[in-house]
Amino acid sequence: MSPAAHLALINFFTGDIQGGLGPFLGTWLAANGHWSAARVGSVTTVIGLFALMLNGPAGALVDHTSYPRLQLSLACGAILAGTLLILPAHTMVWVLVSQFMTGAGGALLLPALTLLTLGIVGKRRFPHQQGRNQAFNHAGIVFAASLIGLGGPLLGLGAPFLVFGSMAFAAIVAVIITPLRAFNGRRAHGWAESEPDHIEHRSTMREVLSNPRLLLLAAALALFNLANGYMLSLVGQRLVATGHNATGWIAVYVIVAQLTMIPVALWAGSRADQAGRRRLLLIACLALPLRALFCAMVTDPWGLIAAEVLDGVSSGLIGVAVPLVVADLTWGSGRTQTALGALNSLQGLGGALSGLVGGTLVSLLNWNEAFLALAVPAVAAAGLALWLEETRDVGMPFPPAPAEDAALSASKR
Template sequence: MAPTTHLALINVFIGDIQGGLGPFLGTWLAQAGSWSPARVGLVTTLVGFGTLLLSGPFGALVDRLGRPRLLIASACAAILAGTLLLLPARAFGFVFIAQLLAAAGGTLLVPAVTALTLGIVGKDRFPRQQGRNQAFNHLGILAAAGAITLGTERFGPAIAFWVLGLMAVLAIVATLTTPRDAWNGRRAVGWKEDDGDPPRAGIRGVLGDRRLLVLAAALALFNLGSGGMLSLLGQKLVASAVSATHWTAIYVMVAQLVMVPVALFAGSLADRRGRRKLLLVAFAVLPLRAALSGFIDDPTWLIAAEILDGVASGIVGVAVPVVVADLTWGSGRTQTALGTVNAVQGIGGALSAWYGGLAYALLGWTGAFLALGAPALAALALVIWLDATPEPGRRSRRRERQRAAQGA
């Protein structure tokens, strides 16, 4: 089996498990432990901020240890253990520890899978492979959601635990059976075989890169607008006496279905059109999605807004790791930078629901959605600036073509 086939299987199986139980956590705790929404929200928020603190250090761990197969397997094991510990859990502290363990595993997966991909395919093939990774990731989410939806009526809400557990075990198997010699540590960080052992760049120098800071700020603003939009839309449907659960499930499925072809297309376009231009498209889509969500009340027509969500999220999932790799290539700190960027953008996502709720209290439904779209306009301005700066990947490829032409 080819190493890229193992990458595909890993991404299928980790697609659903990265967030642990995710949206099913609240349902389980409410039914099994009679938890109130406020209590569920508190533990989810605390876990969310805890994982933000771990994101950067986990990226640094991936860079320093240089064993992504071991780290991916360990992360999946942590997700499995944390999720199964939730089955008997009822006390707040026990639920918090179990969910934090699962969420920490999901946080570690992102830089570890990125490092494994870079070490197998190399920098030149990374954009296209990242598109494939994300496409298989979304297919895994769809498969798990379908299995849980079909199995809930017969087996009850506990089916979510068993689906997640099975996918975690399969992810571990797919990871550990990946040929060890397919991964090259020097290829994963941009060091040539005959370079000796170059020192890693200083963390301050890498994380202090103005372009990386601008990217992180833009992503934080994007997630501030995007993170809570579907939740707010569900609340709007409830207020309209519409079957909110039914339509929210449809919206999630639609968005994931759209992300599959978008991720593949973005991966193939990244080199030809530039990854930062892809980010421009993604960030420009969010204000339009916000406007549709704010001005349209018919749940059928609101599907269009979630199609746009699939477009934006599909592009961001592909483009961000590629841009971070461009900006940090050869430093030996790529995963440290990716983990830090993920932490910063996660702050925006963590604040999004609160921001949307506050905007609704002050401005009503339409004003709330327009307020969620506003940060994306600021993010778009930052990415326009970023796009105006030289793109390392494209510049180096131009030089290679010029040298080849001169030697011909």
């Protein structure tokens, strides 16, 4: 099996465990622990904020090591332990402990996987491989959702825990069998592979995070997630209000969106160098206000499937384009995963605020106007994406220092 095939396998099994139990956690606690909706909501908020705070430090930790396989194994192990720990325990303390473990694992998972990918395929082949990674990631989500759907009648509310636990264990096995020799730490950071491993060309955090294009991308992603994060939930709430089977339709919409993301991710990975990163981001941001407009105009559950196809297009393109832009703008700095972690925190913050904004809009306006209002930050994100200069041809924004200077600085440490 080729190293690229190992990457695909790891992405398949980690696809559905990155976000933790998500909506299944609330259902489990309400049914088995007799938790109130307010108590579930408060714990979910605390867990979400904890995960947001870990993204940046997790990226920095990955940047300062060259052992992504170990980090991936630890991340998947933490998710596995946290997922299984909650089965026998329903008290507040144990729920928080278990979800802090899964949150820490999820924060470490993405930067470690990105570093492993760069260290195996290098910068030139990164766009194509990132498209494959995301395609297998979404395929894993569809696979896990299907298992939960089929196992639900037999296993009850415990089905998600068993599926997530099995996927996490399979991910650990996939990481362990990935050949160690396929990864090169210097290749992962953009440093010369001919130099000794102890020579590092690491830029300061300020140099990297003050990049204007990186800041512009961060603002665009925050606005994108502010518009996108709560839209499907609002669709489900409107279905409930109109007397439809919201749970069944939401499951259909999730699967439709994930199935759409698979070919979109493959296409984006194959066309990222020819079309450019900015074009991918712009298409993603333009598809989102179209989705909001569609949700405002269409109330038939069958018709809303088209809106979730647009969700698959926008999210599929974002998942491929963002790591490419970050790698372009930080290549050679030794801070790529730090920057990616910081961006993930801002995306998560936008998604967290989306629930507050979306719920407030529905209480103040009607359903149609709420969806139209969510299109506003999506249009603003598209404007910022249009403003963002193309990063494909940036080259090496942080060129390594001369070897003798680097060796001298290393000898002084």
